[in-house]
Amino acid sequence: MTVFTPIIYIRAVEKFEVTILGCGSALPTLRHNGSAQIVNIREKYFLVDCAEGTQVHLRSNHIHLSRMNTIFISHLHGDHCFGLPGLISTQGLLGRTAPLHIYGPEDIEGVFRPLLDYFCNGMEFEVVFHPVDTHQFLPVYEDRSVTVYSIPLKHRIRCCGYLFKEKPLLPHIRREAIEHYQIPVSQINNIKAGADFVTNEGVVVPHSELVIQREPPRSYAYCSDTMFKPENAELLHGVNLLYHEATFADAEEKLCARVFHSTARQAAQMAQLSHAQRLVIGHFSSRYEDENILLKEAQSVFPNTILAHEKMTITL
């Protein structure tokens, strides 16, 4: 028995967006910046990789550096991390005081700390490096909105991707249920957390009747750089959006394997094996002046594929 007519609440979904700052590969071109992207989860900004020039690309996307407290670096190749010294020293010049947390392969502090000591001496904020075991699928970061896991990848050097798993939102309580059952304020959080409500008359009103469930939690996986690694499919199962590197087309498959990268087709196979909802491919080799060849090869396996491009924002 449902007491209330179902009401459709038109509610803004909590934000979960990915903005591409750069989706080129090692050789910089005028068409693509090096790897960097912003994951915005409920207005909290996470930077994933930080190629040279990232601080300027953030600026051209109107993202204020001070909004960024957490950075995830996949691996220590220059096209994924050479933007860190500039980004950090600019934050110092801008008077940042909040600590900046940087997650990355275990060498990251050893490589960058001496630079920071030299160039950012006297900065009023702390840079905290968090070494990530790139061989493990493990939670590396957590707050009330999201858990971020490392995804072991297979590249020439230690490298991991990152899986952003949104935490479930508590359901909304039906306002008319509060009135009808005279639910006291003290019970509201319990009900949101899953409790039933017992009226003064001893009637048990089940939880499901009192709340409106929220959207199911979403997830985003960033996989760059890596060769085809089908054993990751289970870790990525059902991901809402998969960003996967697609450095080369089929014609370069041999070269691709030799340099531990993926073809567009392999990226699509990963999306298919993982039952991903959508795939966005990036990390394009500079040899392609038109990446539609990559898009076509990927779509032949996984139709719901798009090409990344700079300044693109994808809403989950």
Added chain:
Amino acid sequence: MTVFTPIIYIRAVEKFEVTILGCGSALPTLRHNGSAQIVNIREKYFLVDCAEGTQVHLRSNHIHLSRMNTIFISHLHGDHCFGLPGLISTQGLLGRTAPLHIYGPEDIEGVFRPLLDYFCNGMEFEVVFHPVDTHQFLPVYEDRSVTVYSIPLKHRIRCCGYLFKEKPLLPHIRREAIEHYQIPVSQINNIKAGADFVTNEGVVVPHSELVIQREPPRSYAYCSDTMFKPENAELLHGVNLLYHEATFADAEEKLCARVFHSTARQAAQMAQLSHAQRLVIGHFSSRYEDENILLKEAQSVFPNTILAHEKMTITL
């Protein structure tokens, strides 16, 4: 007595150009890149300073990285050198084999060598660092076309500018003189180098009658970053083009001195004291959305002043 009617030779002047890749200051903006410029002397390219993003700005100016064998760094603030790791590793990826020579303050190798050892391991070319004594005016580089001198500047850390002094070109020998006096090929280089010619009859034909003098040698001085340092005027005497930092306007004079920078007016005073032919000002603070205030203040002292801007090429 002049034997020959003077002939005006319209000859292409040997190239001496400065191309601005970036003329902003420490805080990057969308209007200006960090400091970097190319000095092209007789088709030899010298890079002066190398802010983050320089490799891409070179590309957008159609300057091939392989043309660059020599880099001069003024000082070790990020906005003058954070582009080095990316520039160097890209050259490695492109298969460079020729050594790359980098001149800069004495710490430069200690700061960058560990990074290169980590990121550029296995590169097929050598990076040779040449420490420069930033307190001395000394020749630091020389080839057959140019001598480059360090210019001691006054900044918060060790810092020097660079003076590019073209070597005099040997005069052209008058073709009609060769015929008239039957000058043997063996004598031509001697005459170009300054010798007179003695005919078979023992007549001495003075050097000046046999040659057409070339354009006088030119010079270019790069002075950034520095506070006003009038004692440098003598070193820069008669320079054809002076690039001088002009971070602030008069209104910020106190701040300017505190952070060891120059106002536009002081840049102009340096040009005036040095009897420079032309002044180009740069290293603009990010606070100016329109640098014409800097231009006006400079021109009130030294009219032949222009504002630097990205992609500007100035021919000497």
